[in-house]
Amino acid sequence: MSNELVPHWIAGKEFLGESKRTAPVFNPATGEVTKSVLLANRSDIEAATKAAAAAFPGWRDTSLAKRQQVIFNFRELLNSRKHELAEIITSEHGKVISDALGEITRGQEVVEFAVGIPELLKGYYSENASTGIDVYSLRQPLGVVGIISPFNFPAMVPMWFYPIAIAAGNTVVVKPSEKDPTASLWIAKLWQEAGLPDGVYNVLNGDKEAVDGLLESPIVQSISFVGSTPIAKYIYENASEHGKRVQALGGAKNHMLVLPDADLDLVADSAVNAGFGSAGERCMAISVVVAVEPIADQLISKITERMKGLRVGDGRRSCDMGPLVTREHRDKVAGYIDIAIKDGAKVVVDGRNVNPDGDQNGFWLGPTLIDEVPTSSKVYTEEIFGPVLSIVRVKSYEEGVSLINSGAFGNGTAIFTNDGGAARRFQYEIEVGMIGINVPIPVPVAYHSFGGWKQSMFGDTKAHGVEGVHFFTRAKAITSRWLDPSHGGINLGFPQN
Numbered sequence: 001m002s003n004e005l006v007p008h009w010i011a012g013k014e015f016l017g018e019s020k021r022t023a024p025v026f027n028p029a030t031g032e033v034t035k036s037v038l039l040a041n042r043s044d045i046e047a048a049t050k051a052a053a054a055a056f057p058g059w060r061d062t063s064l065a066k067r068q069q070v071i072f073n074f075r076e077l078l079n080s081r082k083h084e085l086a087e088i089i090t091s092e093h094g095k096v097i098s099d100a101l102g103e104i105t106r107g108q109e110v111v112e113f114a115v116g117i118p119e120l121l122k123g124y125y126s127e128n129a130s131t132g133i134d135v136y137s138l139r140q141p142l143g144v145v146g147i148i149s150p151f152n153f154p155a156m157v158p159m160w161f162y163p164i165a166i167a168a169g170n171t172v173v174v175k176p177s178e179k180d181p182t183a184s185l186w187i188a189k190l191w192q193e194a195g196l197p198d199g200v201y202n203v204l205n206g207d208k209e210a211v212d213g214l215l216e217s218p219i220v221q222s223i224s225f226v227g228s229t230p231i232a233k234y235i236y237e238n239a240s241e242h243g244k245r246v247q248a249l250g251g252a253k254n255h256m257l258v259l260p261d262a263d264l265d266l267v268a269d270s271a272v273n274a275g276f277g278s279a280g281e282r283c284m285a286i287s288v289v290v291a292v293e294p295i296a297d298q299l300i301s302k303i304t305e306r307m308k309g310l311r312v313g314d315g316r317r318s319c320d321m322g323p324l325v326t327r328e329h330r331d332k333v334a335g336y337i338d339i340a341i342k343d344g345a346k347v348v349v350d351g352r353n354v355n356p357d358g359d360q361n362g363f364w365l366g367p368t369l370i371d372e373v374p375t376s377s378k379v380y381t382e383e384i385f386g387p388v389l390s391i392v393r394v395k396s397y398e399e400g401v402s403l404i405n406s407g408a409f410g411n412g413t414a415i416f417t418n419d420g421g422a423a424r425r426f427q428y429e430i431e432v433g434m435i436g437i438n439v440p441i442p443v444p445v446a447y448h449s450f451g452g453w454k455q456s457m458f459g460d461t462k463a464h465g466v467e468g469v470h471f472f473t474r475a476k477a478i479t480s481r482w483l484d485p486s487h488g489g490i491n492l493g494f495p496q497n
């Protein structure tokens with residue numbers, strides 16, 4: 001194992017803590033262990049949460065103007081140095097550099113949204129709600145908030161939360177994925193450079209023990225979680241039981257419904273981009289194309305043609321798609337190709353035969369296309385989270401919609417058509433949280449909110465946008481009267497006028 005140790009970041013400095021447990025961090029393109037990351041125990045969790053609690057009163061008292069300035073500085077630093085961060089992401093996650101830059105840009109949009117926090121925190125004021133009485137509402141920070149993130153977007157997903165949490169006056173403990181933890185440490189140093197006081201942004205590295213510690217900590221007021229559905233459910237139930245506010249975003253199985261009148265070249269481009277970008281390790285990736293006949297054969301031939309041109313290899317080179325995150329995950333995804341064959345589906349392109357531009361020990365699996373996937377197969381019902389695109393053929397729009405609505409997940413979906421009426425009907429009928437109309441990956445911009453339905457999200461407040469501001473603040477309503485000489489005397493009823 002390499003000597004480079006990824007520490008925690010607590011109270012403005014690297015922190016080694018008490019636990020000596022570690023996990024290996026791989027470079028997925030070479031298969032090498034490049035670092036080991038510390039895994040926190042209860043004493044380390046306490047150090048992180050106490051540091052955040054100690055920083056809270058001072059940060060809460062910091063004026064909106066000053067907080068806004070720090071967020072603005074952070075945005076400028078991030079924008080000018082995002083290449084450094086992209087290289088870190090590629091070295092631990094495997095995605096190609098352009099894609100790593102893309103995720104930083106989408107995260108940065110939330111930082112830009114958070115710069116406008118004074119506008120977002122403005123309350124309401126009703127003058128003379130009752131005679132001589134004014135009523136107004138404020139939003140105040142929660143205190144210490146916990147953010148637990150997945151491996152697939154080590155920069156963007158935590159950024160859905162902490163810019164808003166910090167701008168609103170909270171202090172945070174981020175628990176990154178142990179598979180690619182370094183991005184969060186790099187961000188910690190950037191915050192310090194931007195002028196954020198020590199202890200406002202902390203990083204606690206770890207696994208289940210760190211997560212459970214945050215869920216149970218009496219100091220932590222809320223949990224923002226993103227990851228697989230079984231863990232999201234666990235987080236939602238446990239954090240709620242411990243009296244916390246929770247938003248827990250889970251897994252996905254996103255369908256693209258293609259109507260016969262759609263532009264099939266646009267559809268084929270979109271299916272390839274959305275199915276294989278980031279090696280399919282995106283919660284908004286398209287994993288099933290639902291083709292309304294008679295177009296399936298023609299569409300498959302267009303998709304296959306495009307797949308021939310995809311270059312798989314080391315993300316530092318000029319490739320389209322990198323490796324999967326770990327060998328274990330690569331083997332699990334490849335296992336679905338065997339299941340597809342056993343279940344009677346037709347493998348049109350088999351990614352196991354890929355010839356990558358990279359080290360032979362990398363965690364490679366090429367783009368895979370499977371036709372005639374039975375909807376009873378695990379290939380259809382389970383989240384695969386890899387470069388495997390399934391085709392399901394249906395006879396009508398209605399059959400497609402009812403298939404999508406009968407699925408367990410409800411994160412994203414898209415319809416491709418030139419019929420505005422069909423698209424409008426789809427947006428009305430479909431039971432999914434984020435919809436694309438001729439847009440394959442409909443990730444909402446930062447000033448709207450991100451989150452799915454059904455098994456894709458637990459909790460009712462989504463990430464970023466106005467819902468994000470509400471999640472990280474609590475409302476207070478004040479009823480006030482400044483006495484004048486003509487006050488009304490004793491009255492035991494509610495004021496009526």
Ligand code: NAD
Nearest residue numbers: 149150151176177207208211227228231249250251252283
């Ligand atoms: P994961 O659920 O394995 O891990 C997510 C986080 O939970 C990590 O920080 C991990 O350390 C922690 N964790 C893992 N096992 C745990 C346990 N038993 N108890 C407590 N904590 C535990 O997810 P992942 O593999 O890192 O990420 C991929 C998953 O995330 C996919 O399912 C993907 O769809 C989902 N995801 C969803 C969204 C969304 O917005 N809905 C966005 C990105 C990723």
